[in-house]
Amino acid sequence: MADLKTIQQAFIDLLQGKPSNMASHVQNQAPVTTNTRLGIYQNAYISRLRETIDSDHPMLGTYLGDDLFDQMVPAYIKQYPSSYPSLRDFCQHIPQFLQNNPPFNAHPILAELAAFEQILINAFDAADADAIGPEILGTIAPDNWPTMKLRFRPCVQRFQANWNSVQSWQMLKQEKQPPPPKQLETPALWILWRNTQRLTEFKSMGPDEAMLLDVALKGGDFADMCDELLNFHGEDEVAMRALTILQQWIGIGLIGDIRF
Amino acid sequence: MKKQNLGFGLGLRTDHFHHVIEHKPKVDWFEIISENYMVGGGKPRHYLETIRQDYPIVMHGVSMSIGSTDPLNMDYLKSLRTLAAEVQPAWISDHLCFTTIGGVNSHDLLPMPYTQEALKHVVERIKIVQDFLGRQMLLENASSYLTYQSDEMSEWEFINQICQQADCLMLFDVNNIYVSARNHGFDPMEYVQAVDPNRVQQIHLAGHTDYGDYVIDTHDHPVCDPVWQLYKETIKLMGPVSTMIERDDNIPVFAELEKELDHARALSQSALVARNLGANT
Ligand SMILES: [Fe+2]
Numbered sequence: 217m218a219d220l221k222t223i224q225q226a227f228i229d230l231l232q233g234k235p236s237n238m239a240s241h242v243q244n245q246a247p248v249t250t251n252t253r254l255g256i257y258q259n260a261y262i263s264r265l266r267e268t269i270d271s272d273h274p275m276l277g278t279y280l281g282d283d284l285f286d287q288m289v290p291a292y293i294k295q296y297p298s299s300y301p302s303l304r305d306f307c308q309h310i311p312q313f314l315q316n317n318p319p320f321n322a323h324p325i326l327a328e329l330a331a332f333e334q335i336l337i338n339a340f341d342a343a344d345a346d347a348i349g350p351e352i353l354g355t356i357a358p359d360n361w362p363t364m365k366l367r368f369r370p371c372v373q374r375f376q377a378n379w380n381s382v383q384s385w386q387m388l389k390q391e392k393q394p395p396p397p398k399q400l401e402t403p404a405l406w407i408l409w410r411n412t413q414r415l416t417e418f419k420s421m422g423p424d425e426a427m428l429l430d431v432a433l434k435g436g437d438f439a440d441m442c443d444e445l446l447n448f449h450g451e452d453e454v455a456m457r458a459l460t461i462l463q464q465w466i467g468i469g470l471i472g473d474i475r476f
Numbered sequence: 477m478k479k480q481n482l483g484f485g486l487g488l489r490t491d492h493f494h495h496v497i498e499h500k501p502k503v504d505w506f507e508i509i510s511e512n513y514m515v516g517g518g519k520p521r522h523y524l525e526t527i528r529q530d531y532p533i534v535m536h537g538v539s540m541s542i543g544s545t546d547p548l549n550m551d552y553l554k555s556l557r558t559l560a561a562e563v564q565p566a567w568i569s570d571h572l573c574f575t576t577i578g579g580v581n582s583h584d585l586l587p588m589p590y591t592q593e594a595l596k597h598v599v600e601r602i603k604i605v606q607d608f609l610g611r612q613m614l615l616e617n618a619s620s621y622l623t624y625q626s627d628e629m630s631e632w633e634f635i636n637q638i639c640q641q642a643d644c645l646m647l648f649d650v651n652n653i654y655v656s657a658r659n660h661g662f663d664p665m666e667y668v669q670a671v672d673p674n675r676v677q678q679i680h681l682a683g684h685t686d687y688g689d690y691v692i693d694t695h696d697h698p699v700c701d702p703v704w705q706l707y708k709e710t711i712k713l714m715g716p717v718s719t720m721i722e723r724d725d726n727i728p729v730f731a732e733l734e735k736e737l738d739h740a741r742a743l744s745q746s747a748l749v750a751r752n753l754g755a756n757t
Contacts, residue, residue, distance in 0.1 A: 218626055220594050221545040227586055228577040241589075243623040245660060248690045253622040253659075256692060257584065264583050298581040301539035301552045302511045343516030370516060414519045 325397040328381035342371035347469035362439035367473035371410040485720035540570035569614035587620035602642035616647035619693035632670040649680035673714035696725035711747035
């Protein structure tokens with residue numbers, strides 16, 4: 217008699233479309249054929265994963281259209297079978313898949329659109345943390361400003377677009393025709409977060425704001441932030457500009473804590 | 477040892493968060509799908525935190541893969557234990573099945589062969605899990621669409637042995653018994669009569685899709701008459717058991733599920749009367 221491990225391996229091979237002698241482990245029970253019985257499991261496997269891709273990547277699905285989506289789904293399932301307890305993690309390799317596999321890799325905007333949808337999900341599910349209010353800035357002693365470090369709320373995500381992927385996402389979301397794919401002259405930088413109503417929001421950042429964000433995310437303090445701003449502004453303007461951006465971040469609820 | 481009877485509950489679904497918080501419906505308890513709350517935070521966690529102030533919660537998982545020959549996923553069990561510490565569920569359940577093999581998750585409840593080898597394997601693993609979680613767990617009978625050549629006993633013998641040897645409890649899914657009975661041609665009453673009532677902590681009721689020659693456990697329809705009938709017989713035999721309705725797809729307005737739950741209450745009530753009368757004659 218076949219042992220447990222042999223049977224289980226045959227079952228998973230069958231689901232993955234690999235050569236499998238699963239049928240030989242199954243009793244013949246008329247009137248339903250063994251093929252029909254195995255088919256129930258095969259269909260369930262594919263359709264469950266397909267639904268997950270569909271619901272995690274609605275705009276990618278629309279952008280691709282039915283034919284290309286139908287081409288992507290089985291190929292992705294084959295190349296990146298789920299190894300996670302939760303289906304929410306299943307789609308995380310889709311950007312990489314689109315980047316590396318024809319015909320999708322001929323259109324870099326696809327991987328970018330998928331990456332954007334992944335980041336939206338991450339912001340939505342991130343751990344909760346209260347945002348600090350603007351009044352905190354008034355409590356900081358002048359001597360402490362240079363060594364002040366920002367702690368972002370876990371939902372805060374940064375996204376860099378080299379193509380018009382975010383604009384395309386927005387058009388698709390409004391059920392409008394997206395613009396033709398276009399590479400941007402300079403990368404567009406976005407920040408995403410979850411607002412107090414627990415809805416995901418995003419906004420574009422100017423180059424100086426994006427630079428500040430990178431410094432702060434890497435653990436730099438306010439003095440480091442001002443130093444980097446010298447690449448964009450005069451010496452007498454940097455502190456004021458850094459403060460303005462900081463106030464905006466606090467205003468939209470990006471900052472969870474301030475440390476020294 | 478069986479825990480208290482919670483009464484009549486429903487599966488907590490995203491579509492109904494607002495309704496439950498606003499209207500505090502007359503539902504005795506809610507069951508959550510554990511995996512849906514194993515994230516850092518966000519909406520589901522927030523709503524659950526509110527809802528659990530007013531209702532007992534039980535946790536129901538789909539990824540333990542208790543029957544797999546893969547090693548137990550300790551990261552998963554740690555997340556489960558962490559979630560349980562936060563949610564404080566009345567109990568935790570998963571399915572008698574395997575989901576993951578060679579690291580590949582089928583995200584399906586794949587059936588076990590009913591052999592001595594599989595029995596020993598599952599019992600050992602349940603003991604480890606119960607030690608790790610520091611509590612007894614419930615195992616649910618899954619629906620199945622095939623029977624193995626290697627089977628050495630019936631599903632109900634297998635599950636009875638597991639409960640006894642691992643000292644765990646059972647989540648008795650009446651619909652799954654009906655579905656499997658139709659797919660394999662056994663008498664569902666034989667199953668109901670064979671199961672040790674002292675092990676049955678919870679009952680699931682759900683709908684399915686009937687394809688004539690076979691039935692698929694889809695959870696997207698109301699509970700059907702033969703399943704109601706089987707539920708009534710189950711209560712008549714076993715006495716009162718915490719009962720809930722599972723609806724995972726094609727989710728209706730909350731009031732419709734409440735109506736179904738009222739039907740379960742009424743059926744259970746009349747089954748208990750019949751049980752008491754039977755006991756007196
Ligand atoms: Fe169930």
